[in-house]
Amino acid sequence: MAPAAGTEADVLVVGAGPAGLLLAGEVSAGGASTLVLERLPGPTGESRASILHARTMEIFAERGILDRLGSLPDGGRGHFGGLPLPLDEADPDHPYAGQWECLQSRLEPLLEEWATEQGAEIRRGHQVTGLTRGADRVTVEASGPDGTSRRCTARYLVGCDGEHSTVRRLAGFEMVGEDATREMLRADVRGISLPDRRLRRYPGGTATAYRRADGTTRLMVHDNSRPPSHLGRAPEFAEVAAAWARVTGEDIGAGTAVWLDSFDNSRRQARHYRNGRVFLAGDAAHVQMPVGGQALNLGLQDAAALGPRLAARVTGGCTDEALDAYQSERHPAGARTLANIQAQAQLLFGGSELDGLREVFGELLEKEPVRRHLARMISGLDSPPAPPTVRRGSRSTAPLKRSTTHGRPTMDRLTGKTALVTGSSRGIGRAIAIRLAREGALVVVHYASNDDAARETVTQVEKEGGRAFAVRAELGVPGDVHELFVGLERGLKERRGETALDILVNNAAVTTSQGTAPEDVTAEQLQQYFAVNAIAPFLIVQRASQNMPDGGRIINISSALTRFAEPGQAAYSMTKGAVEQISLHLAKHLAPRRITVNSVAPGITDNGGPAFDIPEVVEQMAQISAFKRVGQAGDVADVVTFLATDEARWITGSFVDASGGTLLG
Template sequence: MDTEFEVLIAGAGPTGLLLANELGLAGVRAAVVERLPCRTGWSKALNLQPRTAEVLHCRGWLAPVLDRALTLLPVGHFAGLPLDYGALDTAFPHQVGIPQARVEEFLEDHLAGYGVPVLRGRELMSFRPDADGVTVTLRGPDDAERTLRATYLVGADGGRSTVRRALGVPFPGRDARVGMAVADIELQQMEGELDAAGGSWRLPDLSPDPAGSAFLLPLGDGVHRLFLGGPEQQGVDRDAPVTEDEVRTALARCPGPPRTLRAVRWASRFTDVSRQAERYVDGRVVLAGDAAHVHAPAGGQGLNLGMQDAFNLGWKLAAVVRGWAPDGLLATYHAERHPVGARVLANTRAQMALTLPDPDAVAVRELLADLLAAPEANRHVAAMIAGTDIRYPMPGAPDHPLLGARAPGVRLDAGRGLLLADVGTPVAVAADGWRDRVDRSDALDPLDRCDRLGRGAATDGAGALLVRPDGYVCWAGRGDDADEARAALARWFGAPRAPVTRRGDSRRTTAPPS
């Protein structure tokens, strides 16, 4: 059977759709398969953290996403304790308040420009990996089965991932201890009340309370998001429907004037289960997003963690498919993202513990509130929740303040690497062999910006940086460090393009970019 797709992605959520866009940008023949026949329009998540905003900006996709947003929040929270995003070293010091469905809508619509299809109403039933690819069996809307062949399969199909379960990858962690729910509801509008979607968003009050927590967020068009976390949600099967009585009870606990429920549009249960796949890459099969990790939604990190998985994975998987990836490149996806996921699982468990109505938890919460009043402590935790403090392990000078960190302000619209170095320096000349994968720029604004952000980098005119397609610095040095630059280019972008001799010309030259 011929290989019909180079990459087949199971799951049309934000993770799968962002990954599909990254692969489409790189010219990979990809497709997304989704069990649901159409988008539901419902949203579990409601926010983009600053690092995710940077990711979208890096590709030039943030502006159209912001057009769909409801509000911008200059704060984050840790178990409801406020975090000041204004102190972060980012051009986007805020959460973007936007329903997940609107993010998915943009990403899916954008795929059309790459010719990447989303095959809806197709359920992945089974797959068989081998040395050359993966044979996948899908069931269509007419219950007919179809077999596809792909070079790689990516499971981005959620916490109950069929791909992960069939692959047999262990999913260790902790079972659920706390039950919660969300509901999108219509309220009886009070006289003189405005139905605004933005300005009235507030941080949730998650102070420990035996009666449980509840809060409202306006979503516009007469719809509010209600969070339910009380006794009524404990010990209930996750698939059990959320009742109107539960909604009314939680609504009565919300701060503010009494509200009257008109209708429940959509509701769903969730828990604080905390699990992570032991490995994200298994031969020809890769896991991303909730298929690789599940945790409580504390701090609003889940959607963002999955989208950043996709951003890390996309260019690496494309490099493997295109044939220029150096040995071990795909393995760095697990090496880099598994620790990031583990850290999110740890901080969400800590946040949930701080919301329990236990006297010891209350004491710890009060102590933490005092600590977060200190600007440095607040900035440290804010960067963790926002995702701006991620620093991947990189070969090279470990004390360089930019190595392994993101490069703020650098645009990588084409999904290629970028060498920032003065024209004519040995480093710039050494990069000629990678022109088909790495752009070059002598614009030092990004370097100066990194310096202004207080990272302490020596980014004067003699400095040079190599930035990966996902915006992280993978080499930092001086403009005359040609040998080091070549080693870094080979490490992350494979062998240089072979020199060719043009007919009638005895000179050796580098082939132009394809």
């Protein structure tokens, strides 16, 4: 595809590291023209990174890159802050569970070859020096290999130029975080023989040594007695040898260094990954200690998420909102990774004052749900998959399986999101809470009085590796919504450091199982029904909208009884009709913020009540559905979950019949 008039390319990528090359290939494979500028004259021979995780292996397999890499050696068990963590427990059914060794010096040339085959043009020896932006394009100035300056213009610009990103600086992206307090020296050394060790703690620091198949030994050493002094620059081998001797007591001075490097525990993240037509990906967007190979994998996953979106935008396959979704998807993933790296750095480098914490973590890692949770986080399997895109060329023949949770499918589409489900201690509410948690959301389990039932919901979520906490608040009484949000905000602040609420499901309601004849309904009953079923949801939406970022989701649970007559449920149905009106009118009110509001109407659904234990009654109820069965709570939960995802972004103000065809007549 030819670039737009007046531009040299549709997308300009600065930086030909792994993230930049994967992004360029992605954009080109999607039908947009791509130009890559790289300051180095050739692919790096260094191997700062050497580990691929399961999500990245998926990405490579889907694009045929994994076939090119061939058989990769097992990268070992894995760890969390130096404590053993088997990464293959992230998902025992995943074909690439675990970690795989692939040196960056091998990966970069292969990705460059693949990106070029997709149609990307790569110009080496070009240093970006300036950047200007217009209404519909971006122009960069770059110094070429011969020292002459030239301009390159594109519709979009992506900075993949590392932690000291020139694009980030020129485009004015704000970085927030913390400066380095510790550093690790790293070297590949020939001519020495040392026992292998993985992040072994000594009184004076931490050291790693392992011998590679080519005869070199990879060393890493942290000296507690020395503050950071290299800040990303390579140390002299004499400095590495001296630090190694101080920490381990071993002499490696007779060896020959073939590569030297240092890294520190700086922790910074761009506040935004997009600034108009300029984007950041990889280390340009986030700076972190490369513990466990997460930095490389995080950057590659950024590229896989952004590339198809840029290609689709250029070729007319999506709106600008799809580009905004890159921020909402990848910024939380980056923040989550930086947080776990910070925790690991404390466990790795802290002194004796952290011995108790390490002991507790060691005990927790003996529990399967904890290992699985951390293994999925490090492996990238708790992040949403990259968006689909049309591709040219070969695909991997290796079968890919979607990850599962205790036999149930999960695609982690809500990772980084928070959700409140009212009335979720049992029945449909419990099923919704569990389903949202399976997709990666942190769920607030609201309940009115049954502490044990709420704990059961939270326990079920955590048993499957999800996250939830309970908040008690009786609805329909003065101060109910205030009490609910005090507990919600306190819990979110403790777990997330902020009180943003992305998803609200108004499910709580009161009714009677047998119904009440219209002539027997009292004024007190009507007041209670409306207080809990209609007034509380309205006020909860009103309050939640203050915590909800743009693009949030509100789902109100109605009932199929608003569409057919059942006199014994007249009072209850009136309140559910009010819920549908809340959805209709507030959908239009909140649309400018891209917050969707929809109603879901279940039919007869097994909520665990005594009637569902009587086969004859169940058979009679089943005849009402077009499918001749009683609905299960999970049937409704799946509909609600869909409406909570980005896939339902174009649906708002709708009444969704989730009654199994009950309303067909």
